[in-house]
Structure formats: C-alpha cells, structure tokens
Amino acid sequence: MNNYFITQKPFSIHNRKNSRLIDFANKGLRFLKTGLHIKQQDTSVDMNTVEQRINYYHLLSSVITFDIPGDVVELGCFTGQCAILFQKVIEQHTSNKQLHLFDSFHVPFTFKGDVEEELKQNFSRANLKQPIIHKGNFKDTLPSQLPDEIAFVHIDCGFGGDKMEHRDVLLHCFESIYPRMTKNAICVLMDYYDPQENAQGIDINPGVKLAFDIFFKDKPEQITALFGEMYNHAYFRKK
Ligand SMILES: C[S@@+](CC[C@H](N)C(=O)[O-])C[C@H]1O[C@@H](n2cnc3c(N)ncnc32)[C@H](O)[C@@H]1O
Numbered sequence: 001m002n003n004y005f006i007t008q009k010p011f012s013i014h015n016r017k018n019s020r021l022i023d024f025a026n027k028g029l030r031f032l033k034t035g036l037h038i039k040q041q042d043t044s045v046d047m048n049t050v051e052q053r054i055n056y057y058h059l060l061s062s063v064i065t066f067d068i069p070g071d072v073v074e075l076g077c078f079t080g081q082c083a084i085l086f087q088k089v090i091e092q093h094t095s096n097k098q099l100h101l102f103d104s105f106h107v108p109f110t111f112k113g114d115v116e117e118e119l120k121q122n123f124s125r126a127n128l129k130q131p132i133i134h135k136g137n138f139k140d141t142l143p144s145q146l147p148d149e150i151a152f153v154h155i156d157c158g159f160g161g162d163k164m165e166h167r168d169v170l171l172h173c174f175e176s177i178y179p180r181m182t183k184n185a186i187c188v189l190m191d192y193y194d195p196q197e198n199a200q201g202i203d204i205n206p207g208v209k210l211a212f213d214i215f216f217k218d219k220p221e222q223i224t225a226l227f228g229e230m231y232n233h234a235y236f237r238k239k
Helices: 020-031 051-064 081-094 115-125 138-145 161-179 207-215
Strands: 073-076 099-103 132-135 150-155 181-190 224-226 233-237
Touching: 051 081, 051 150, 051 181, 051 224, 051 233, 073 161, 081 115, 099 115, 099 138, 115 132, 115 233, 132 138, 138 161, 150 161, 161 181, 161 207, 181 207, 207 224
Parallel strands: 073 099, 073 150, 099 132, 150 181
Antiparallel strands: 181 233, 224 233
C-alpha cells in the first residue's frame, strides 16, 4: 500500500492517538445514530487535511508527469508534514527532482524538541531520501539559495500572526519564486481564503490573499481555490 499520506495522517514522530474521552464520546454518538463524529485536531502537528493531501498529490504528480522542468520547493516546512508527502510523490514517480525546504525553524510557540531534528527524523522514519534544507529567514536564504528552475512550490509560512507582516513575507516569497517558476509550474498557497470561492473554513492568514492581490494585479496568472475542508488553500499555474 503506497498511499499512506492520503489514507493515513502524514508520518510524524508526534502522531498520537485520539484521547480516550473522544473515543468514548464517538462510541456514544455512533450508538445513538447521530451521524456525528468528533475529530481531534492538534494544530501544532496536524498541518494539513486529507482533502489537501489529495490536492497536493495530484498537483505534484501532474508537474512530474508532464515533465515540467525544475525542482520542488517548500517555503515553510516546519516538521515536514507536507514535505514528506512531496518527497513520497517524487519517489513514487522515480523522478530526479530535488526537494528544497526553507525554514528558520523558529516557531512562535512552545515546541517540545528541535523542529529541524524532528523534520529529519520524520523523513528517516518514512524511509524517504533527506531533503535539501535551507535554514534561516527567507530574507537571507531565498535570494541566493533557491534553485534556478522551480516546477512546484508550496508556500506555507503563517501562524495566524499580524496579517500585514505576513503579507510582506508572502510578497518577498512571490518576488523570489515567480521568475524561477518555469512555464506551467504550480504554486500552492496554504491558507489562501476568498469568501466568494471557499465554501467553508476560516480566514486564518488573510495576508496570503492580500499579497496575492498586490503581486498578481498586473500578471496573467489566475488563482484557483481548492477544497481543503477545514483548512483552505489555492493554486496558480505559471503562464
Ligand atoms: C505553518 S508552518 C509550516 C507547516 C509545514 N508546511 C508542514 O507541512 O508541517 C510555518 C513555517 O513557516 C516558517 N516561517 C515563517 N516565516 C518565515 C520566514 N520569514 N523565514 C523562514 N521561515 C519562516 C516557520 O518557521 C514555520 O515553521
């Protein structure tokens, strides 16, 4: 079975079982035939939803299958919940694309352990090739360390902080990746939320859409909202 990232949560040393209380409550809800089910979400570990993982799988598979030139990049990798999925897809396709991960590994909340170390362990325990890690603030790393050609990029650098600060980080990301994205390359924007397009979920990082609207005002690319259940995301394809 080779689709663990869709049918199960991404591999993580922090994966833990539902609390007994929730399991008990779910049993009761089933017994009463309510049709309800409580899902336990830990936002310091559960970085994506099953719907989003399906979207990532098909979008990354498509750039590999259509031989779009360039490497795979993630801006904001944390412990690698999305990144291990990207590397898995690369390896399933026996592609020679490299996975480049950019992160400061400084998180604005208490985290038990070392984020970069956990990322590496998650790759090892999933039996995946280690990614190329670019540690540091995007301001310092992106100008000189991005690959010359990018086929697929995931931007996921929000933690629900100040929206203008986040907008400016996103603008810097767009300025850095856009010229390197090859024709038909794909960029997925975590947390892009448009109340007209996204049927549900919350606008957790409004800076993403603010930055997109500024940077792409005079560009031909169109944004497409994707269904991600409780988390939102969207993508554009480079013209
Ligand atoms: C929501 S987490 C990413 C989750 C990740 N994609 C996953 O699948 O687990 C956001 C990450 O962006 C990083 N980040 C945010 N702003 C940054 C910046 N300016 N430079 C470098 N890293 C940054 C944080 O360190 C954090 O690890």
